[in-house]
Amino acid sequence: MTESALESRVEQAAVRRRQAASLIILYGILLAVATVLMGTFMFALLASLKRDPLEQPFRLAFEQIHPANWVVAWRLGRQGSGDAFWGGFGPSGDVTFELTYAAPADVELVEPAIEVPRRRPGTGMAAAVYRDFAADHIVDWTIEHAALEPFEVEVDGVVTPWQRATWTIRFRHDNEGPRIERVPLTAEAPLSQTLVDATLPPTRIERRGRVASWENITPGSLGYVFNNYRRVIKESVDLNTGNSLFVSWFKNSFFIAAGRVILTLVFATMAGYALARLRFPGNRALFMLLLVSMMIPVQVTFISNYLVIRDINLLNTPWAVIMVTIVSAQVLIMKQFFQSIPKEIEEAALMDGAGYWTTFYRIVLPMSRPALVTVTIMAFQGAWNDFFWPLVLINSPASAFTLPVGLLSLRNAYGGAGDWSLILAGAFMSTVPVLIMFMLFQRYIVDNPIASGSKE
Amino acid sequence: MKITTTLITALSLATTPVLASDVVRISGWGGNDLVVVNSLLNEVLADDIRAAGITVRYEPVEGDFAQYLTNALSAGTAADVFYVDSFWGAPLFRSGAIAPVSNANQAVADALIPALNEAFMYNGQLMGLAKDFNTLALQFNKDIFDDAGVAYPTMDDTWHDFRSKLQAVSTNLGDVHGICVVPDYARFAAFALGTGWSPFNEQGHTVLDDRFRDAFEFYTTLPDQGAGVMAADVGQGWMGGCFGDETTAVAIEGSWISGFLRDQAPSMQYGTVGIPVHPGTGERGNLIFTVSWSVANDSQVKDSAHKLIELLMSPKAQQWVLESGLALPSRESLGNNPYFNGTGQEAEISRVVFNGASDGYVEPFAFAQYGGDWKSIMDEALGAALLKERTIDDAIRHAQQQFDRLTGR
Numbered sequence: 001m002t003e004s005a006l007e008s009r010v011e012q013a014a015v016r017r018r019q020a021a022s023l024i025i026l027y028g029i030l031l032a033v034a035t036v037l038m039g040t041f042m043f044a045l046l047a048s049l050k051r052d053p054l055e056q057p058f059r060l061a062f063e064q065i066h067p068a069n070w071v072v073a074w075r076l077g078r079q080g081s082g083d084a085f086w087g088g089f090g091p092s093g094d095v096t097f098e099l100t101y102a103a104p105a106d107v108e109l110v111e112p113a114i115e116v117p118r119r120r121p122g123t124g125m126a127a128a129v130y131r132d133f134a135a136d137h138i139v140d141w142t143i144e145h146a147a148l149e150p151f152e153v154e155v156d157g158v159v160t161p162w163q164r165a166t167w168t169i170r171f172r173h174d175n176e177g178p179r180i181e182r183v184p185l186t187a188e189a190p191l192s193q194t195l196v197d198a199t200l201p202p203t204r205i206e207r208r209g210r211v212a213s214w215e216n217i218t219p220g221s222l223g224y225v226f227n228n229y230r231r232v233i234k235e236s237v238d239l240n241t242g243n244s245l246f247v248s249w250f251k252n253s254f255f256i257a258a259g260r261v262i263l264t265l266v267f268a269t270m271a272g273y274a275l276a277r278l279r280f281p282g283n284r285a286l287f288m289l290l291l292v293s294m295m296i297p298v299q300v301t302f303i304s305n306y307l308v309i310r311d312i313n314l315l316n317t318p319w320a321v322i323m324v325t326i327v328s329a330q331v332l333i334m335k336q337f338f339q340s341i342p343k344e345i346e347e348a349a350l351m352d353g354a355g356y357w358t359t360f361y362r363i364v365l366p367m368s369r370p371a372l373v374t375v376t377i378m379a380f381q382g383a384w385n386d387f388f389w390p391l392v393l394i395n396s397p398a399s400a401f402t403l404p405v406g407l408l409s410l411r412n413a414y415g416g417a418g419d420w421s422l423i424l425a426g427a428f429m430s431t432v433p434v435l436i437m438f439m440l441f442q443r444y445i446v447d448n449p450i451a452s453g454s455k456e
Numbered sequence: 457m458k459i460t461t462t463l464i465t466a467l468s469l470a471t472t473p474v475l476a477s478d479v480v481r482i483s484g485w486g487g488n489d490l491v492v493v494n495s496l497l498n499e500v501l502a503d504d505i506r507a508a509g510i511t512v513r514y515e516p517v518e519g520d521f522a523q524y525l526t527n528a529l530s531a532g533t534a535a536d537v538f539y540v541d542s543f544w545g546a547p548l549f550r551s552g553a554i555a556p557v558s559n560a561n562q563a564v565a566d567a568l569i570p571a572l573n574e575a576f577m578y579n580g581q582l583m584g585l586a587k588d589f590n591t592l593a594l595q596f597n598k599d600i601f602d603d604a605g606v607a608y609p610t611m612d613d614t615w616h617d618f619r620s621k622l623q624a625v626s627t628n629l630g631d632v633h634g635i636c637v638v639p640d641y642a643r644f645a646a647f648a649l650g651t652g653w654s655p656f657n658e659q660g661h662t663v664l665d666d667r668f669r670d671a672f673e674f675y676t677t678l679p680d681q682g683a684g685v686m687a688a689d690v691g692q693g694w695m696g697g698c699f700g701d702e703t704t705a706v707a708i709e710g711s712w713i714s715g716f717l718r719d720q721a722p723s724m725q726y727g728t729v730g731i732p733v734h735p736g737t738g739e740r741g742n743l744i745f746t747v748s749w750s751v752a753n754d755s756q757v758k759d760s761a762h763k764l765i766e767l768l769m770s771p772k773a774q775q776w777v778l779e780s781g782l783a784l785p786s787r788e789s790l791g792n793n794p795y796f797n798g799t800g801q802e803a804e805i806s807r808v809v810f811n812g813a814s815d816g817y818v819e820p821f822a823f824a825q826y827g828g829d830w831k832s833i834m835d836e837a838l839g840a841a842l843l844k845e846r847t848i849d850d851a852i853r854h855a856q857q858q859f860d861r862l863t864g865r
Contacts, residue, residue: 056691119722186723206723207599208702213723239494303531310533395524396515398486409518412487416712417719418697 041431048228048428051203051215053420063201070221072200077220081179086230087220089134090179094172097217099187100197102164105150109165112187112212114143116171119184129237134184137177144168164196181234182216200224228425235422236410238399246426248399249406252318253384254433256402259322260383261376264330268375269368272334273360277346290331298325298388306392316400320393321386330375337371338364373444381434403430477509478760483525483535484747486516488715492782496768500776504767510760529553529752536755537764539747540584542575542822549578550825555751556581558762564769569788569813575820576748584748585769588783590710591742591812592646593805594618594732598725600705604628609706611729615647615674618732622683625705635706636687636698637678639839641831642743642821643695643708647671649741649817650734656824662859664852670736673848676841686842700724710745711784711809714802728805730815740816746786784810826862833858 047053049064063069077087079095089095103109118133147165154160169185188211189195195202195212200219202212216223223230236245275287305324314320341364349359365372390402398409407430410423484493497505497512505512515535517524522544528534529548540548548554557565565573565582572586596609604625609618622634637643651667664672678684685704692698699707700720707713708731717724731740749768751761767773774785778795781802796807812818823830837855840846846854859865 117722120718188723206702206721207725208603210599211723239490240498306527306531310531315533391519392527395517396483396513398490398516398518401518405518409486412485412518413490416487417716418700419719 041435044424044428044431048421048425049225050228051421053424064225064227069200069224073219073224074221076200076218077223080173080183080218081220083220085220085222087216087218087223088179088181089137089173089183089218091173091175091177093218095170095183095218096199097169097185098166098197098199099169099195099212100148100164100166101189101193102151102162102196103193105161105163107192109147109163109193110190111143111145111167112189112193114167114169115186115188117184117186129235129239129242132178132180134180134182137174137180138171139174140170140172142170144170166197183218185214185217187212226425228421229429231422232410232426232429236406236413236426238397241399243399245398245401245406245409249401249403250429252400253403253430256318256321256390257380257383259318260325261379263322264379265372265375268330268334269365269372271331273338273364275331275335276338287335294329294332302388302392309393314393316394316396318394318400321383321389321402324389324393325382325386330379333375333378334368334371337368341367370444373441377437377441380437384430384434477506477511478757479511479513480537480757480760480764481513481515481535482537482764483515483517483528484539485521486518488782490516492777492780495780496773496776500773501767501770504770504772505764508760508763508767510764512764532754534752536752536757536761537749538752539587540576540750541747542744542820544827545576545583545748545822546578546825546827549583553753554583555753555755555758556583557585558751558759561585561762561766561769564766567788568786571744571813571818571820572746572786575744575746575822576750584750585765586746586786587749587768588777589744589746589786589813590712590784591744591809591818592643592708592710592731593728593808593812594706594708594730595699595713595726595728595805596706597699597702597704598727600625600629600632600702604632604705608727609729609732613729613732614735615650615732616735619674619678619681619683622678622705623681626682632702633685633690633698633704634683635678635685635708636690636692636695636704637675637684637842638687638694639835639842641834641838642745644671644675644834644838645743645819645821646708646731646741647675647734649743649819650731650737650739651741652734652737652739652817654817655819655830656863660824660863661865662830662863663865664856664859669848669852671734672837672841672852676838676848676851679842699726711805714781714805718802726801728801728808730808730812733816737817742812742816742818743821744813744818745821778806781806829862830859833862 043058046060046062046065047058050062073087074084076095076097078084080093081088081090082092099112101109101112116135116138118135120130145165145167147163150161150163152159153162186206187195188207191209194209195205198212200214200217203215204213205211206213216227219227233244233246237243238245238248271290275283275290309315309320309324314323345363345367346359349363354362385404386402387404387408390405391408394400394402394405398406401409403426407423407426410426414420414422482493493514493516497514513535521539522541525534525538525540525548529551534553540554564585568586569589572589573582575586576582576584594609598608601608601621605628606621606624609621613621619634625632626634641648648668648671651671653665653667653671655662657663679686685698687693687695687698690698690703692701692703694709695704695707696709696713696716698704699709699713700717702721702724717726731742733740749765751758751765755761769786771787771789774787774790775793777783778785778790778793784806791810795803796810797803833855837846837851840854841848841851845851
């Protein structure tokens, strides 16, 4: 091997090492970013299932994700209403619930004071919606007591004898009233007595340990795990129609996002193609004007836009939000993409007798799928997450809000009472459509058919 | 025959009362108020509103209502009737965008608690009618006091009694603090005003005198004295949060805490008494938090707007508001309502909060044209003293300098 050939091999090896190092660093960064993003997503999902998403320290294992509790919730749901998934308490409801208390052997174990309180779930609009209470429809209330084997507790080497007993509560629906979504329960016992087991873990321990409290003892398995999600849909209601506001907000956001996507695609492709291909006086000036307009902050033009929309009577309509920001950077993306398409392809189409419109519609647009998908995703994501314009342009009625503004109203109604679980569930649901969009269409962004459209 | 029929028809149409009604747009914030206003309009007052020839369009606003209102008044898109918070009302009153209370509604104004009307006076004119209000009161957790073997707080407690009880609770139980304090004038004022100090003197200046220092020292040293803790140190942002999770024995909040406790601590056994009295003056201090129904000056249906407010403030409506437990009505005569004699804890908190509006040295939660600028100076001083960033005298001296620049001296 000559000296120059050897030097060449050494250089190639060094280049490969550098390339490998670059790839490792790049993929490492991408993996780290993905882990952080997905980790955040997973934490948000877990927190949205908890009763108290702000609990400190954050627990990864909590009641709602224990399969044993799903089975119990399933059984209780079926007992309460025949609906094992979403539970409730309705005609034919016959529920059995057990509580086991323990106390030192020298302390009397007394029957806990059981109550099904007339308790409304949450605050805000729910206060006006819930008018039926399980307590008003319970008959045949029985409590049975069974002493269990004594046991011993060792603390710091000192063994103390303890006793325990289980109280079985059974109650039935009066068979005439409505199906009620939840059956709250409280059990009050002296401080000397400790709740050691229950059919379902208590939602909270109150009054410094005196009271064990359950929000719903007939939840059904899905109702148990996804209670916050059920609440966000059922408790945010239009007080005039009784319809779920959250569902309306979802629909409004979809409608506005779809409208923005369609209009953005139409304007961005046409304007982008014109700027990329058509030669006319003022072409460059128009392009520069477009760039300058993109640099103007929305706050500068907000008042004039608002007044225009007011004067054409579009305030408080989805059309105002759809039309207020149709095109911006998307025109730039399309222009750059169209410029990357070899002119020969269009010239070949023209030679075959196609007009400008046919070339654009039949040849250029189908080849622009990656750019179109990118613009679609960007426009959808921008419209879906837009907060400013819907907040300014749609004030009333509540059923006309978009999701971000609706979530703000939930925060106003429930955040003051520290009821964050419902708000977080709503916020989590609002992220899902964008995520699905990215998952479905990301391959189109990577895929680029232009390379196969022409020969070098 | 045909002519006769036509004439009769024309005559009957001319003598029939006009069926067309004025559309009055009303606006306020959303949240829990949605329930109150919606129920008032659709359940309690529906017939009266119809009889008055008014059609109401209710437009609750989410987000920053003050900002919305400023923008809407500027753009001419504001509702005819809307809320004005006493805290940020002065700049709007000064702008001329709000119409004074009409002569027809003077009788309603006269029936309200006088301190509530003071909150909406501007240049000698009443600019809105207080739709409801809140004051501060002392809530205490009965289980905590029982477990600690300490007597419950009472209406007659002085500051010293109050602090001693909190210290005893904290010492006897170990795992509970007396109170969690926040660097917020909206709570500290309960003590500052009790000394006889006033946020503005007769010249309109803020002077932090010895009376103020007395309250400032008492409040900011509660943690040092073993009677309290900073709310942030127990992971909370307000006194109600500490109280709700039983970290503290007492809280100083308005009746809004009852909704929070109903949700977060539904089994809690709590009582409510007035703010402790200052040992020197023998009086308690308090703030009034209130919101008015006001009318836009450029409303095209001003008469109907005033009429609608009259209905919304009628005894019938206020009685419903009181009994629903959603807010406290502003008519003075409702102080004798049987609801307040109830033995339940929510009736008790309503009674104490209602009476708080006319008990001792009471000021509206409003700071003339200075608004948030005034309050932020006070909050900064409280924060600096509680966090030991400044000594008490240093914090007061620094705040005084800032007030001198803001309000003059």
